[in-house]
Amino acid sequence: MRNGGVSFWWQQVGLPVPTDRLEGDASCDVAVVGGGLTGLWTAYYLHEADPTLDIRVLEAEFAGFGASGRNGGWLSSELAGSARTYAAVAGEDGVQRLRDALRGTVDEVIGVAAREGVEADIVRSGVLTVARSEAQRQRLGGKLTAGQVADRVRVAGAVSGHFDPDCARVHPARLVSGVARVVRERGVRIHEGTRVTSVSPGTVVTERGTVRAPVVLRCLEGFTAGLAGHRRDWLPMNSAIVVTAPLTDAQWGDIGWDGAELLGDEAHAYCYAQRTADGRIAMGGRGVPYRFGSRTDVDGRTQDRTVEQLRATLTTLFPSLAGVRLEHAWCGVLGVPRDWSASVAYDAATGLGHAGGYVGSGLTATNLAGRTLRDLVLGHDTDLTRLPWSGHRVRRWEPEPLRWAGVHALYGLYRAADRREDAGLGRTSRIARVAHRVAGR
Numbered sequence: 016m017r018n019g020g021v022s023f024w025w026q027q028v029g030l031p032v033p034t035d036r037l038e039g040d041a042s043c044d045v046a047v048v049g050g051g052l053t054g055l056w057t058a059y060y061l062h063e064a065d066p067t068l069d070i071r072v073l074e075a076e077f078a079g080f081g082a083s084g085r086n087g088g089w090l091s092s093e094l095a096g097s098a099r100t101y102a103a104v105a106g107e108d109g110v111q112r113l114r115d116a117l118r119g120t121v122d123e124v125i126g127v128a129a130r131e132g133v134e135a136d137i138v139r140s141g142v143l144t145v146a147r148s149e150a151q152r153q154r155l156g157g158k159l160t161a162g163q164v165a166d167r168v169r170v171a172g173a174v175s176g177h178f179d180p181d182c183a184r185v186h187p188a189r190l191v192s193g194v195a196r197v198v199r200e201r202g203v204r205i206h207e208g209t210r211v212t213s214v215s216p217g218t219v220v221t222e223r224g225t226v227r228a229p230v231v232l233r234c235l236e237g238f239t240a241g242l243a244g245h246r247r248d249w250l251p252m253n254s255a256i257v258v259t260a261p262l263t264d265a266q267w268g269d270i271g272w273d274g275a276e277l278l279g280d281e282a283h284a285y286c287y288a289q290r291t292a293d294g295r296i297a298m299g300g301r302g303v304p305y306r307f308g309s310r311t312d313v314d315g316r317t318q319d320r321t322v323e324q325l326r327a328t329l330t331t332l333f334p335s336l337a338g339v340r341l342e343h344a345w346c347g348v349l350g351v352p353r354d355w356s357a358s359v360a361y362d363a364a365t366g367l368g369h370a371g372g373y374v375g376s377g378l379t380a381t382n383l384a385g386r387t388l389r390d391l392v393l394g395h396d397t398d399l400t401r402l403p404w405s406g407h408r409v410r411r412w413e414p415e416p417l418r419w420a421g422v423h424a425l426y427g428l429y430r431a432a433d434r435r436e437d438a439g440l441g442r443t444s445r446i447a448r449v450a451h452r453v454a455g456r
């Protein structure tokens with residue numbers, strides 16, 4: 016089994032060689048820091064709105080090196096934040112507007128991909144979430160009976176389920192490399208192999224020169240902590256994925272997973288899975304949640320015990336796949352703000368903006384954030400700029416070693432809560448409620 020190499024998705028399409036490195040100082044109208052989907056969508060929509068803008072993306076490795084090229088491929092309409100937090104600033108109506116905007120964004124991404132010729136194995140397949148205990152059933156509140164769940168996918172021990180049709184399966188590396196291609200074709204320069212070391216009004220300092228721009232947008236999500244002055248903004252939360260060898264028709268028949276629906280569960284240490292276009296299961300979960308000092312991995316290599324945990328989850332859900340070969344494992348970081356809620360912000364006085372902190376639901380949210388940043392930068396007052404995550408402020412994470420100890424304790428609590436619920440507790444464990452309070456969710 017291969018471990019690392021950025022991700023299975025990138026190995027499948029071929030790892031890109033960084034191009035167009037910055038050569039000395041430069042100036043432009045808009046400097047975008049980070050070449051993941053947040054940065055690329057922002058560049059795409061800004062250029063579309065005003066093709067005369069000189070926009071440059073500054074990327075440490077290659078476009079899509081981060082979470083955007085490593086994720087589980089769930090183009091979902093999940094909130095990317097806490098409903099309670101957004102309701103506190105914008106009421107229930109604000110939360111609903113954000114939900115509706117994210118639902119619409121699934122269509123937007125599918126539409127742009129079709130128009131621009133981005134082939135990313137996209138299928139609007141919906142997502143099936145299963146409950147495997149009474150406590151999970153109560154939390155999920157799904158309408159599907161055990162029998163209806165089994166009609167879609169035969170998950171061992173499923174007692175109920177929920178099906179959300181507003182979700183699509185994608186191939187992450189194909190999507191992000193496609194968007195990068197389109198942006199380049201429009202004339203936006205993506206300076207790869209160009210690491211940014213600091214950002215201030217009008218100035219982006221990189222290891223290869225300084226870029227002056229009246230607008231500077233920080234789009235680093237899980238890598239934000241690596242930038243001077245931002246170590247405690249968003250926690251780089253780790254997530255890991257394993258992918259199986261292609262399953263045989265008999266194996267697919269055994270588990271009854273005929274369609275391309277995404278699959279997840281309602282455990283506190285939840286898992287997420289997709290049936291890939293070439294007939295494998297890619298299954299992800301938390302693994303080791305956080306590295307001391309907000310460090311990130313180098314090339315996606317994950318710990319052996321995380322691989323074993325994911326193998327155990329796979330065979331718990333599908334006992335008939337006990338002997339199946341895992342071909343690849345990798346991990347990546349996503350950004351978690353202290354209140355578990357994403358934000359998009361721009362200050363016209365300084366020209367500084369940012370977007371991210373999508374807590375694991377960034378694939379759709381990056382597109383909505385890109386369009387919102389466009390409106391904010393252009394000074395347009397729109398429905399997007401009035402969404403509750405726009406200008407949302409959040410306090411910083413605790414300093415180390417509190418941060419490390421807190422996050423590891425938290426995930427210990429979630430694992431303990433899952434064990435008690437799996438043992439037949441019959442309701443959500445109090446331990447999980449305590450963990451939620453500690454987390455600030």
Ligand SMILES: Cc1cc2nc3c(=O)[nH]c(=O)nc-3n(C[C@H](O)[C@H](O)[C@H](O)COP(=O)(O)OP(=O)(O)OC[C@H]3O[C@@H](n4cnc5c(N)ncnc54)[C@H](O)[C@@H]3O)c2cc1C
Nearest residue numbers: 049051052053075081082083086087089211347376377378
């Ligand atoms: C394993 C995993 C599974 C996930 N699964 C899903 C899923 O199924 N559905 C979903 O909605 N979300 C998922 N997410 C979250 C989602 O992928 C992210 O929220 C989203 O891709 C964030 O995009 P981004 O552009 O903001 O950040 P990234 O894609 O991380 O991009 C940041 C970029 O900045 C670059 N960079 C870093 N430091 C510097 C620097 N100093 N200077 C210049 N450039 C720098 C990086 O190389 C990277 O390319 C998952 C995340 C992970 C890690």
